Amino acid sequence: MSTPAHAGSAGSADASPLRVVLAAEALRFTWPGGKAPCIDIEAFRIAAGESVFLHGPSGCGKSTLLSLLAGVLVADEGRVMLLGHDWSQLSGAARDRCRVAHVGYIFQQFNLLPYLSVLDNVLLPCRFSARRETQASRNGSAREEAEHLLSQMGLDRNLWTRQALQLSVGQQQRVAAARALIGQPEVVIADEPTSALDEDRREAFLDVLLTACVENRSALVFVSHDQRIAQRFARHVLLPEINRAASSAMAVDA
Amino acid sequence: MRALFSIAWRSAWNRRFTLALTVFSIALSTFLLLGVERIRTELRENFASSVSGTDLIVGARTGSTQLLLYSVFRIGAATNNISWKSVQALQAHPGVDWVVPLSLGDSHRGFAVLATSTDYFTRFRYGDRQTLKLREGKPFSELFDAVVGAEVADKLGYHVGQKITLAHGSGELNVAEHADKPFTVVGVLARTGTPVDRTVHIGLAAMEAIHLEWVGGAPMPGVHIPAEQVRKFDLTPKNVTAALVGLKNRAAVFGVQRWISTYTGEPLMAILPGVALDELWSVIGIGENALLLMSALVALVSLAGLVSVVMAGLNERRRELAVLRAVGAGLRHVLALLALEGAMVTVLGVALGVMMAVLGIALLSPWLQAQFGLTLSLSEPTLNEWLLMASLLVAGWLASLLPGIRAYRLSLADGLSPRI
Numbered sequence A: 001m002s003t004p005a006h007a008g009s010a011g012s013a014d015a016s017p018l019r020v021v022l023a024a025e026a027l028r029f030t031w032p033g034g035k036a037p038c039i040d041i042e043a044f045r046i047a048a049g050e051s052v053f054l055h056g057p058s059g060c061g062k063s064t065l066l067s068l069l070a071g072v073l074v075a076d077e078g079r080v081m082l083l084g085h086d087w088s089q090l091s092g093a094a095r096d097r098c099r100v101a102h103v104g105y106i107f108q109q110f111n112l113l114p115y116l117s118v119l120d121n122v123l124l125p126c127r128f129s130a131r132r133e134t135q136a137s138r139n140g141s142a143r144e145e146a147e148h149l150l151s152q153m154g155l156d157r158n159l160w161t162r163q164a165l166q167l168s169v170g171q172q173q174r175v176a177a178a179r180a181l182i183g184q185p186e187v188v189i190a191d192e193p194t195s196a197l198d199e200d201r202r203e204a205f206l207d208v209l210l211t212a213c214v215e216n217r218s219a220l221v222f223v224s225h226d227q228r229i230a231q232r233f234a235r236h237v238l239l240p241e242i243n244r245a246a247s248s249a250m251a252v253d254a
Numbered sequence B: 001m002r003a004l005f006s007i008a009w010r011s012a013w014n015r016r017f018t019l020a021l022t023v024f025s026i027a028l029s030t031f032l033l034l035g036v037e038r039i040r041t042e043l044r045e046n047f048a049s050s051v052s053g054t055d056l057i058v059g060a061r062t063g064s065t066q067l068l069l070y071s072v073f074r075i076g077a078a079t080n081n082i083s084w085k086s087v088q089a090l091q092a093h094p095g096v097d098w099v100v101p102l103s104l105g106d107s108h109r110g111f112a113v114l115a116t117s118t119d120y121f122t123r124f125r126y127g128d129r130q131t132l133k134l135r136e137g138k139p140f141s142e143l144f145d146a147v148v149g150a151e152v153a154d155k156l157g158y159h160v161g162q163k164i165t166l167a168h169g170s171g172e173l174n175v176a177e178h179a180d181k182p183f184t185v186v187g188v189l190a191r192t193g194t195p196v197d198r199t200v201h202i203g204l205a206a207m208e209a210i211h212l213e214w215v216g217g218a219p220m221p222g223v224h225i226p227a228e229q230v231r232k233f234d235l236t237p238k239n240v241t242a243a244l245v246g247l248k249n250r251a252a253v254f255g256v257q258r259w260i261s262t263y264t265g266e267p268l269m270a271i272l273p274g275v276a277l278d279e280l281w282s283v284i285g286i287g288e289n290a291l292l293l294m295s296a297l298v299a300l301v302s303l304a305g306l307v308s309v310v311m312a313g314l315n316e317r318r319r320e321l322a323v324l325r326a327v328g329a330g331l332r333h334v335l336a337l338l339a340l341e342g343a344m345v346t347v348l349g350v351a352l353g354v355m356m357a358v359l360g361i362a363l364l365s366p367w368l369q370a371q372f373g374l375t376l377s378l379s380e381p382t383l384n385e386w387l388l389m390a391s392l393l394v395a396g397w398l399a400s401l402l403p404g405i406r407a408y409r410l411s412l413a414d415g416l417s418p419r420i
Helices: A007-011 A062-069 A092-102 A118-128 A130-136 A142-152 A169-181 A199-215 A227-232 A244-253 B002-014 B016-048 B064-072 B084-092 B150-156 B204-210 B227-232 B250-261 B273-312 B315-326 B331-372 B383-414
Strands: A020-029 A039-047 A051-055 A077-082 A103-106 A187-191 A219-223 A235-238 B056-060 B096-103 B111-116 B134-137 B145-148 B183-189 B199-203 B242-247 B268-271
Touching: A020 A062, A020 A219, A039 A062, A039 A219, A039 A244, A051 A227, A062 A077, A062 A187, A062 A219, A092 A103, A092 A130, A092 B331, A103 A169, A118 A130, A118 A142, A118 A169, A118 B002, A130 A142, A142 A169, A142 A199, A169 A187, A169 A199, A199 A219, A199 A227, B002 B016, B002 B331, B016 B273, B016 B331, B016 B383, B056 B064, B056 B250, B056 B273, B064 B242, B064 B268, B064 B273, B084 B096, B084 B242, B096 B204, B111 B204, B150 B183, B199 B204, B242 B250, B250 B268, B268 B273, B273 B383, B315 B331, B315 B383, B331 B383
Parallel strands: A051 A219, A051 A235, A103 A187, A187 A219, B111 B199, B145 B183
Antiparallel strands: A020 A039, A020 A077, B056 B242, B056 B268, B096 B111, B096 B242, B134 B183, B145 B199
16 A cells, blocks of 8 residues: 555644644544444544545545544544534534534535535525525625635536536536535535546546635545545545554454 | 425425325325215214104104104104004194104105105205205195105106006015006105105005005905096095104103103004104114224325335435535434425325315215215315314324434434445
């Protein structure tokens, strides 16, 4: 397995002078019914505006870690803090509110509600979060912001009012990116968003996503097993290296 | 919440064909339940309204239900008659306002023949104390005049002027016909929804006339009295089957009843029609409960169908719910979404069912009237019907919550990454 040489040094976000937006400390998580923990991480921090490439073979706990970072799952031991709030200290409803206020999420595919228009899909987080709505309308209206993001993603104006299911997969992923970014969430989590795209579309998608994240000053946690796109990110994290549960499990497999 | 409502609506619209099936199945069970309930109440109503305004029914001593059955419903036959003397004694009683004698036993092509006095047309009441109305012609006045009920006229295509012959005894196939003394239809009664519709009415004297040469249920051999000669005989009836009695003061009803049952001339009995009708209904009413139970089961089955349709569609919605969760919908939103959808589907279904029931009653009531003599009327829903609709709404909504709770669980377990 090829690990970029600078990954180890980049992994220590402690040195960053920037504010930490997302931090995991002494994090352990075992799936209900599981014997061994599947996540065991001493420390993992993401600074504001950082773009992190999180990779590793399948089964090393990527999806579980993302769910823990997004507060969908709650740590058994240790804690995950979003902007200083410990997920485990919040009620379920409060976690839902906090997540939508500060986190944008992009799935592998099927990101959109097929029965809503492209614009309505982008505006969804503003419907559920007053904070996202306020942030999105700081330069006018949330709708204008959505339109701005969509054009930033290179989506033609004539697509905006179409139903989401009429778009190609690549276009749908861009709409999902625009939705994740609307209202400037501090963190954008992308779970293998390029796996359904061919090479040209993948590069184009990364271009617009990374640029938009910089412009919106959102930190990006990008999960993928695709090493070819690694060099597009400033910081690389190989999950088995920080996840002791995964490295020991894989040592046994080997 | 407004955002959620619009999402719920558009999501439902997106799955409109599946949901339409569910709406239709709820509508069908609503239609069935309301239809059965309406028929049940109208049946009871029709039944209870077959006689009204009569204070007592008098007959030979027998069971009260039996007396009611043959005197009002023309079912079965009397074991004994009452003599004309008793009728006259009854008429002379100071508490009695009027007496309408009834004489049964003959038939015309399966319909009962009732011999009575002309008072019948003014005294007999049905329903809400309604009098009989003629839709054609006039009451009988000549000896061989007949007035037929609406159903007799419709089924046999009779109008005023039609010649008919009566048969001795009841039933379709009668060997012994009173063919020598034909009757003329002079009037057709308007429909009442009671056994009157299925009756041929003649005068008491006519009944006597056609039986002049009859003894013990058969014509005397060798004796023939032509129709034109019967007027020479005394046509006062010797006995009748029963009598309807109206009192001057209803409060005296128990006194008169006691007087009749202790009458010394012959063994008589008198029944209060309302009480006897209730008694009879308590016997045949079991059938109505079975009917109601059946339609409740049908409703249950269609609700089970609703649950399975929504359950089956749930897997394809896991992705949708995960997306909603990712953009900030909480678990309570997911639950609210499904509850909203369930409510929309149920309300639409019940509303459609009510419309179908109204339309069905409007379209089918003439046919039901003609075929079964059952009058269905479009009227305000009864309390029972309101309760039925309410319980269908609640049951339908609760049933739709079952898949909702499962979706909630799935959504809780899936988090943002549905495993499908």
